[in-house]
Amino acid sequence: MPIKGNQFRSNSFKEENEPRKPGSKNNAGGERPGRERISKPIAERLPVFDLRDGRAIKIIGLFFLVLSVFFLIAFTSYIFTWQQDQSYVSKANGGWGNLFKTSKELLENGVNSPMVDNWLGKFGALLSNQFIFEWFGVASFLFVFVFFIIGYRLLFKIRLFSVSKMLAYTFFAIIFTSVTIGFFHAFIIDYPHFLEGNFGFWTNRLLAAQVGQSGTGFILIFLALTVLIIAYNIDFKLPQRKDKATPLTPADGEASPEPVELVDEEISLPVEWPRNGGNRVKDMLAAQGAAAEPLKQEPLQQMPLQQQPLQQTPVYHEPVVLKPEVSHEPQEETEIPLTIDVERPMPILNIEKSDDDKAKSLVEQFGMYDHKLDLASYKYPGIDLLENYGAAKIAVNSEELEANKNKIVETLNHYNIEIDKIKATIGPTVTLYEIIPAPGVRISKIKNLEDDIALSLAALGIRIIAPMPGKGTIGIEVPNQNPEMVSMRSILATEKWQNNTMDLPIALGKTISNEVFIADLAKMPHLLVAGATGQGKSVGINSILVSLLYKKHPAELKFVLVDPKKVELTLFRKIERHFLAKLPDEADAIITDTKKVVNTLNSLCIEMDQRYDLLKDAQVRNLKEYNTKFVNRKISDPEKHRYLPFIVLVIDEFADLMMTAGKEVEQPIARIAQLARAVGIHLVIATQRPSVNVITGTIKANFPARLAFRVLSKIDSRTILDAGGADQLIGRGDMLLSTGSDLIRLQCAFVDTPEVERISDFIGNQRGYPSAMFLPEYVGEGEAGSSAKEYDPDDRDPMFEDAARLIVLHQQGSTSLIQRKMKLGYNRAGRIIDQLEAAGIVGPFEGSKARDVLYPDEYSLERYLEELQKPRD
Numbered sequence: 001m002p003i004k005g006n007q008f009r010s011n012s013f014k015e016e017n018e019p020r021k022p023g024s025k026n027n028a029g030g031e032r033p034g035r036e037r038i039s040k041p042i043a044e045r046l047p048v049f050d051l052r053d054g055r056a057i058k059i060i061g062l063f064f065l066v067l068s069v070f071f072l073i074a075f076t077s078y079i080f081t082w083q084q085d086q087s088y089v090s091k092a093n094g095g096w097g098n099l100f101k102t103s104k105e106l107l108e109n110g111v112n113s114p115m116v117d118n119w120l121g122k123f124g125a126l127l128s129n130q131f132i133f134e135w136f137g138v139a140s141f142l143f144v145f146v147f148f149i150i151g152y153r154l155l156f157k158i159r160l161f162s163v164s165k166m167l168a169y170t171f172f173a174i175i176f177t178s179v180t181i182g183f184f185h186a187f188i189i190d191y192p193h194f195l196e197g198n199f200g201f202w203t204n205r206l207l208a209a210q211v212g213q214s215g216t217g218f219i220l221i222f223l224a225l226t227v228l229i230i231a232y233n234i235d236f237k238l239p240q241r242k243d244k245a246t247p248l249t250p251a252d253g254e255a256s257p258e259p260v261e262l263v264d265e266e267i268s269l270p271v272e273w274p275r276n277g278g279n280r281v282k283d284m285l286a287a288q289g290a291a292a293e294p295l296k297q298e299p300l301q302q303m304p305l306q307q308q309p310l311q312q313t314p315v316y317h318e319p320v321v322l323k324p325e326v327s328h329e330p331q332e333e334t335e336i337p338l339t340i341d342v343e344r345p346m347p348i349l350n351i352e353k354s355d356d357d358k359a360k361s362l363v364e365q366f367g368m369y370d371h372k373l374d375l376a377s378y379k380y381p382g383i384d385l386l387e388n389y390g391a392a393k394i395a396v397n398s399e400e401l402e403a404n405k406n407k408i409v410e411t412l413n414h415y416n417i418e419i420d421k422i423k424a425t426i427g428p429t430v431t432l433y434e435i436i437p438a439p440g441v442r443i444s445k446i447k448n449l450e451d452d453i454a455l456s457l458a459a460l461g462i463r464i465i466a467p468m469p470g471k472g473t474i475g476i477e478v479p480n481q482n483p484e485m486v487s488m489r490s491i492l493a494t495e496k497w498q499n500n501t502m503d504l505p506i507a508l509g510k511t512i513s514n515e516v517f518i519a520d521l522a523k524m525p526h527l528l529v530a531g532a533t534g535q536g537k538s539v540g541i542n543s544i545l546v547s548l549l550y551k552k553h554p555a556e557l558k559f560v561l562v563d564p565k566k567v568e569l570t571l572f573r574k575i576e577r578h579f580l581a582k583l584p585d586e587a588d589a590i591i592t593d594t595k596k597v598v599n600t601l602n603s604l605c606i607e608m609d610q611r612y613d614l615l616k617d618a619q620v621r622n623l624k625e626y627n628t629k630f631v632n633r634k635i636s637d638p639e640k641h642r643y644l645p646f647i648v649l650v651i652d653e654f655a656d657l658m659m660t661a662g663k664e665v666e667q668p669i670a671r672i673a674q675l676a677r678a679v680g681i682h683l684v685i686a687t688q689r690p691s692v693n694v695i696t697g698t699i700k701a702n703f704p705a706r707l708a709f710r711v712l713s714k715i716d717s718r719t720i721l722d723a724g725g726a727d728q729l730i731g732r733g734d735m736l737l738s739t740g741s742d743l744i745r746l747q748c749a750f751v752d753t754p755e756v757e758r759i760s761d762f763i764g765n766q767r768g769y770p771s772a773m774f775l776p777e778y779v780g781e782g783e784a785g786s787s788a789k790e791y792d793p794d795d796r797d798p799m800f801e802d803a804a805r806l807i808v809l810h811q812q813g814s815t816s817l818i819q820r821k822m823k824l825g826y827n828r829a830g831r832i833i834d835q836l837e838a839a840g841i842v843g844p845f846e847g848s849k850a851r852d853v854l855y856p857d858e859y860s861l862e863r864y865l866e867e868l869q870k871p872r873d
């Protein structure tokens with residue numbers, strides 16, 4: 001994989017992009033770039049300021065930043081120099097009208113001191129006088145803050161606060177501060193002062209005249225509290241104010257803590273050609289720059305609807321009202337008085353309340369359980385570790401668009417198919433031409449022309465979707481001549497990704513309309529990835545893993561990685577102590593051996609069963625509820641419980657496993673796929689060979705979400721998606737996602753090997769847990785048989801009896817229980833469980849299930865242990 005990734009960057013990608021650079025485009029024609037530049041008309045060389053290309057926005061941002069600094073200097077200076085400048089700014093001597101007069105004119109007008117002391121001169125003095133004295137007093141300093149935030153947002157595209165919220169709150173703060181200062185100042189002086197400004201002073205006067213000084217005070221207190229409630233929803237039980245809670249669950253939408261430079265998502269709007277419409281794409285593109293927008297906003301359905309004969313006169317039926325069979329006597333007579341027995345205690349409620357109280361007091365005492373505490377200083381990987389490939393924008397080639405449109409229309413006309421309208425939506429790799437056929441044209445006729453259209457366009461990978469689901473059009477997807485790379489960075493930098501609150505968000509790529517597509521693996525709940533070799537499967541898996549690493553804390557997510565090819569997932573070895581889970585006796589966290597895969601899958605089944613027991617005990621239905629309850633300390637027996645991270649099992653070459661282990665692998669996978677959703681175990685399975693003996697019926701039935709990269713035959717496409725289409729993709733990350741009902745064409749996000757390496761290094765170099773997370777121990781059938789021994793009282797472990805009591809108490813015959821509760825190593829715990837089996841206290845090993853415990857209670861166990869103590873004859 002590393003070699004492939006590098007090859008891609010150094011060769012193919014750069015070459016492909018080159019023609020889009022203006023210089024290299026000219027080179028193609030064989031001309032020297034210098035000469036070409038000279039011959040350009042002057043108008044073309046002038047900078048074009050277009051709001052959409054971001055330059056104007058940057059200039060506005062810069063303007064606001066400068067304005068904020070200007071205001072800050074002028075206002076600060078005013079505090080020190082207002083007295084000196086007073087004569088200039090006062091109505092009699094100065095004012096705005098004098099700003100543009102020369103000193104001589106001013107002297108002629110009788111202004112004694114045209115020189116001002118404000119650090120920003122006459123303008124600074126007048127401006128600060130206007131804001132501070134005439135308007136809002138010192139509260140005007142908040143304008144500095146407002147301008148800075150707006151400027152910073154526009155220039156750096158970094159969102160420090162929500163601008164609309166900030167504007168609302170600062171607007172309130174300016175008025176409130178001015179009036180409040182005026183309120184207090186009124187007790188000392190009786191004329192306007194620069195602290196509150198004219199606004200603060202006169203508003204107070206007005207309020208005092210209407211409701212008196214005390215009334216004004218109450219209004220101010222009310223306003224302050226109202227805003228605090230709106231902003232923080234403050235709790236008025238002040239003495240037991242809540243501790244500042246740590247974020248609860250993954251759903252709290254926690255993003256990486258550092259501010260991220262946001263990239264605006266560029267969604268392609270369709271370009272439309274109406275019937276008999278001229279050649280307007282060029283004009284439109286020229287007028288609007290690169291982004292494509294609709295030519296005409298005519299409603300699509302208008303034409304067909306108008307042509308429908310409207311002969312039917314609507315027939316209106318009288319609505320039938322069903323009357324309830326009740327007597328219409330006055331209500332008082334039928335009304336039965338309802339008595340509520342308030343005195344009687346309600347036992348169930350009381351119990352719940354006491355539990356709640358207990359949880360509350362625990363939370364007050366220790367705070368909420370912080371599952372991230374062990375790695376509290378963990379830093380999420382920053383977006384800078386990713387590379388920005390290609391332009392973020394789609395370069396539209398208007399000639400290509402026009403030519404393709406003409407060819408489609410010609411081919412259809414050739415077969416006497418008339419169309420009403422055609423429109424194009426430009427995506428990163430393909431352009432979707434949607435056509436509305438003239439009334440009376442049969443859809444099947446167009447569908448049958450797939451090969452003819454492909455021939456006329458001389459392009460691979462043409463897909464006809466007839467009809468487009470939910471649209472009433474026919475779609476023809478035509479690959480772009482210069483496909484656009486969708487970099488992972490361009491997706492993770494969007495607001496959509498930053499603000500998403502999914503449990504397991506995966507950034508899959510961009511849709512045909514250039515829209516960022518993010519899916520929730522937790523909802524899928526498992527994903528089957530298939531595609532022929534070299535079509536982008538490994539890159540796809542890397543993007544899935546990387547996107548999860550960007551959103552999740554090591555305490556919230558663990559991967560179990562299976563990589564029979566031994567090279568694909570090795571990059572993730574460095575994050576073993578943070579994000580990986582493995583069997584306790586395993587040296588390597590990334591599993592490459594088939595035998596070990598079987599053990600790991602069975603171990604995951606045990607983990608799944610244990611998690612279900614925990615959920616049952618906590619009386620919740622899924623992992624999210626369980627973790628919320630655990631964090632809020634609402635689980636009655638916390639000793640037995642633990643915070644449960646999501647587990648994502650990734651198998652890179654599933655075909656290989658199925659060939660070597662077959663049923664042994666299929667069974668636990670089917671079991672996990674069927675049941676593990678609620679307990680947070682999710683599967684991502686990739687295969688190169690989408691044949692029916694690899695993707696069997698059982699597997700398919702349990703994987704509603706399937707991702708198909710390009711395959712070589714229609715049969716393969718059917719095997720994966722239950723539909724054709726994957727054979728018509730163009731490779732290089734072009735893929736189809738089937739979610740049961742929908743089939744979406746996407747361009748997979750590209751993340752290269754060096755980027756994955758940087759992310760793994762970044763995480764791996766931070767402090768981690770002492771080891772990978774241990775999965776429950778599982779001993780394969782052969783191994784179990786060999787370890788079973790005859791019971792020998794002389795060879796008994798000193799902890800034998802304690803272990804027996806523990807197991808009977810929990811009614812769970814598992815080595816990991818002994819390991820955990822008695823703090824023993826895996827080998828010793830394994831020996832003890834063998835001895836317990838030999839002594840007949842636990843049953844034999846049963847694969848993925850825990851062993852049976854043969855004594856139902858401690859009393860019977862004690863009697864049996866006593867018996868074992870007695871010397872044998």
Ligand SMILES: Nc1ncnc2c1ncn2[C@@H]1O[C@H](COP(=O)(O)OP(=O)(O)OP(=O)(O)O)[C@@H](O)[C@H]1O
Nearest residue numbers: 004008533534535536537538539732733748749750
């Ligand atoms: N999303 C993408 N965008 C652009 N190019 C891509 C994308 N995904 C893959 N490619 C190109 O395709 C090449 C092969 O991709 P990848 O290694 O993921 O294929 P594969 O299906 O895993 O192959 P194999 O099964 O042999 O491992 C990459 O080196 C890259 O050049």
